[in-house]
Amino acid sequence: MARLALCVGLDRAVLALLLARGWPVAAGLVTLVMISRFLTVELQGYFFTFVSLIAWQSLVELGLLQAIVHFASHEAATLSWTHGRRIEGPEPARQRLRSLLHFSLKWLGAGALALVAALLPIGWILLGSGDGAVRDSARAAWVLLVPLAAINLTAAGAFAVLEGCGKVADVGFGRLVQSVGSVLALWAALAGGAGLYSLVLQAGVSALIAVGWLAGCYGGFFTQVWRLPRRIGAGIRWRSEIWPFQWRMAVSWASGVLIAQLFTPLLFASCGPAPAGQMGLALQAFGGINMLALAWVSAQVPVYGRLIALGQGRELDRLFWRAVLQSAGALFLLLACVLAAVWELTVLRSPLSARLPPLPLVAVFCVVSLANHLIFAQATLLRAHREDPFMVLSLASGAVTAVMCVTWIPPYGLAGAVAAYAVATLGVGLVGGTTVFLRKRREWWLMEGNARAAKESA
Incomplete structure (x- = not known):
């Protein structure tokens, strides 16, 4: 089995990506069935409107997540990981990685705030039609959902830095745990009659797992890189x-x-x-x-x-x-x-x-x-x-x-x-x-x- 896995290239990183990408495809089919079973036609329309509006966060990202992976891989070329999940290596490379981490999280953090400022009023106005009780419930769920989506966007930047530093398998399994946990929460909420608040619970569980996994598994790495003393002229120039x-x-x-x-x-x-x-x-x-x-x-x-x-x-x-x-x-x-x-x-x-x-x-x-x-x-x-x-x-x-x-x-x-x-x-x-x-x-x-x-x- 080991020789077969080596021949087809099925290592730990590939397996993690296969699971992380295959799970949403299978889970999406189940989600569609549950939506048709537990949501009315009207609530189904609100549900997919929520999903479409939240997808606008890709306009904030502007290709940055992929850029982070590629730039981090270059900076980590001369760095190595210790047993305590910290990095060691030449000072210039660590300085540039520090600069990349600061820039990425600040960009995505500012983008997340802009996302909240833009999507909250847009959704509030767009969701203003319909029955009074349904409308008020949808608006309340929307106000809770948008900040949680912003947290998930910022966490994606931290995942991208880790992936670029060579932790592809760990990131893949971390994202898989995040996806499985959030989808199970969505299904349970739909079956329990939570309606549109099911999306809020899904985003909340996703944010909680992402932050918990990043802090629990690689908190030392992020603390080390973030607190590295800055040297003038040693970082990455964004422009x-x-x-x-x-x-x-x-x-x-x-x-x-x-x-x-x-x-x-x-x-x-x-x-x-x-x-x-x-x-x-x-x-x-x-x-x-x-x-x-x-x-x-x-x-x-x-x-x-x-x-x-x-x-x-x-x-x-x-x-x-x-x-x-x-x-x-x-x-x-x-x-x-x-x-x-x-x-x-x-x-x-x-x-x-x-x-x-x-x-x-x-x-x-x-x-x-x-x-x-x-x-x-x-x-x-x-x-x-x-x-x-x-x-x-x-x-x-x-x-x-x-x-x-x-x-x-x-x-x-x-x-x-x-x-x-x-x-x-x-x-x-x-x-x-x-x-x-x-x-x-x-x-x-x-x-x-x-x-x-x-x-x-x-």
Whole structure:
């Protein structure tokens, strides 16, 4: 079993990410059933309105959490962990890690306060319609929910620092405990008749577990780094180092949201709810499968940053391509299972097959998923260099997708939406992304070779 796990790359970090990403997918299905069972149609509308409004916190983050992971991995390259879960190493690296921790928590803390200041009145006004008793209950639940969501946002910054410092497995299991505990609290509250206060209990349990886990397991680390005496000029400069990377990631994220959220509304307006539901279900299902398979690549992000900081390009390439092959193999098996299941449902003429796209379109989704997998893996390695050269491609892919959706969806319906998705992903994302990836890798190999030659000559 140990040899098999080594062969497929199923180490502790990958397993933690698989569990942390797989649990919400399974739990989400149960949550949908419980919502339909214990909430009225009116309360269900309030419930998902709450969820949509809280999702706006990603506008506060602006790609910072991913940037924290990449920057922390570089700063932790020359640092090591002690048995007491503290760090030791060169003073300049510790100073830069201290600066990153201070900046991250202050940015997210200020963003959390801005989130409270903005979402409280927006929700209060938006939730003003409806029955008086339901309206008052919804507003009271909203006032309690928003500050708890702000606490969870700030805690996410601390998790990101730990992940960048190499504690991928610990962070994965910590987030899994947080997710399991909060979801169980949600289910218990729904079954107990708490209504909209179920979301408040879920956010409260999530914040309590996050803060308790961070303080109990790594309180000494955060105290050590936070209280490290500051040396003038020794920290990270946000404006010149982090921001040029962060805003590019934010633009790429916004383009991805456009691509994911454009198909369903256009299909709904042009062809009705049935094809819109088929497209939405397919996008969510294949997106979740891809996130699971990418665990092999994502688990190595701190290692990539450390190898880049140490100038070990050959080892970096070896680890990256091994992770890509392992994750692609897992994705291929998952997609084969999906195709077999859809084929079986189609042959049996099951009513469930009407909820899914036809088998030929599912096959197209499988091909697009494999392409997206390679694109995301390439983007992960490029961002490990604290650069995001895919930003222009993300904008181009979003623009091409928008044009093709408007052009192809009205006359061709679901087939037109899938074709637009495939052309944008394969034509712009895969071809353009691979071209940029190979060009950047050649540049970095040349820079590393020149640095090695200069070092040897000296």
